[in-house]
Amino acid sequence: MTSMPACESLCVADTDSSTESQTSLASASDPTRSFAQDLIRAFAQLPRCISPKYFYDAQGSQLFDRICELPEYYPTRIERGILREYACDIAALMEPNAELIEFGAGSLQKAGRLLKAMRRPARFVPIDISGDHLRASVSSLTEFLVEPGTARESRPGHLQIVPITADYTRGLVQALEGLPAIGPRYGYFAGSTIGNFTPDEALDFLRQAAELLRGGALILGTDLIKDPAVLHAAYNDAQGVTAAFNRNLLARANRELGADFVLDDYAHSAFYNAPENRIEMHLMALRRQTIRICGRRFQLREGESLHTENSYKFTIESARALAARAGFTPGPVWTDPARLFAVHWLQSPRKFVSNGRGNTHSSIHLA
Numbered sequence: 001m002t003s004m005p006a007c008e009s010l011c012v013a014d015t016d017s018s019t020e021s022q023t024s025l026a027s028a029s030d031p032t033r034s035f036a037q038d039l040i041r042a043f044a045q046l047p048r049c050i051s052p053k054y055f056y057d058a059q060g061s062q063l064f065d066r067i068c069e070l071p072e073y074y075p076t077r078i079e080r081g082i083l084r085e086y087a088c089d090i091a092a093l094m095e096p097n098a099e100l101i102e103f104g105a106g107s108l109q110k111a112g113r114l115l116k117a118m119r120r121p122a123r124f125v126p127i128d129i130s131g132d133h134l135r136a137s138v139s140s141l142t143e144f145l146v147e148p149g150t151a152r153e154s155r156p157g158h159l160q161i162v163p164i165t166a167d168y169t170r171g172l173v174q175a176l177e178g179l180p181a182i183g184p185r186y187g188y189f190a191g192s193t194i195g196n197f198t199p200d201e202a203l204d205f206l207r208q209a210a211e212l213l214r215g216g217a218l219i220l221g222t223d224l225i226k227d228p229a230v231l232h233a234a235y236n237d238a239q240g241v242t243a244a245f246n247r248n249l250l251a252r253a254n255r256e257l258g259a260d261f262v263l264d265d266y267a268h269s270a271f272y273n274a275p276e277n278r279i280e281m282h283l284m285a286l287r288r289q290t291i292r293i294c295g296r297r298f299q300l301r302e303g304e305s306l307h308t309e310n311s312y313k314f315t316i317e318s319a320r321a322l323a324a325r326a327g328f329t330p331g332p333v334w335t336d337p338a339r340l341f342a343v344h345w346l347q348s349p350r351k352f353v354s355n356g357r358g359n360t361h362s363s364i365h366l367a
């Protein structure tokens, strides 16, 4: 995200309430403090934009789980289908006694498929920014892994499960601090969450992953470029769950930071920006607003918006080229017959030089 000059005319310090707000922020948790800082920064610049990672408090994570079950939101359903079909083929590429690290644990169902297919998985490490959501996901994963038909070696008891609550966007090594590798390491980055990064952030994340997973591999889910009408429907569902997910950012600011957003005064706007290959989500002011966040006042004119998310879409080749630039050797790709979504095997060589080139010849399997 590029940082733009602060728009001072729209930012008025409100000294009456700032002392109280700053006092409460001083004792706030790290995630709340960084949310406050980034939200204030977002409102003090033009265009106003904030990282989508702030969607995911407990309520936002629950809303995201509901999005994943919507008829219009195809990525989760299609990626699950690919894993149902190909988990054994993917797991056959993994060494036995390995650990699987999931970056941004979703509902853990997809990782569960991989764990069931792996040979004697030693440890599963899901990392997520929302602790409440992570705990709930781990307990449903545990139920999934004790279902009849799961090999003894993939059951809890044999398999160590070590959930970590952390913001992995701040650094993968930091997130895994104090947890030395116990065997070959494989990563799983599902759901095309890579698309929520800027291209520079995506490259940086992949470089860190290549380093962390040396000698292992990253299994990467990417949403593919397709008919914009399909994309539009996926981010503008009929039940309004995506709109509620988007507005939850403001609701979270009201809950955690004592901000005074009136949620109905903001419209959910999601559209496909074709030149950039991305869906953009915004919250647009329906009337002139004066908002207070942590003792600072900001104004928005009618029609002005806060840019809350980008969701980049890829071709199979563009995702492989990006991974190769980060130091991975792209391997097989699994996709669905309609080519809506792709799951990539990205090998991280024991030693690698990230030089912007790489083997991008693909071997593609259709689910």
Ligand code: AVI
Pocket (backbone or CB within 6 Å): 067, 075, 191, 192, 193, 194, 195, 196, 234, 235, 242, 309, 310, 311
């Ligand atoms: C988590 N991420 C990959 C989702 C996406 O599709 O970009 C978040 C989302 N935003 C709106 N709907 C889903």
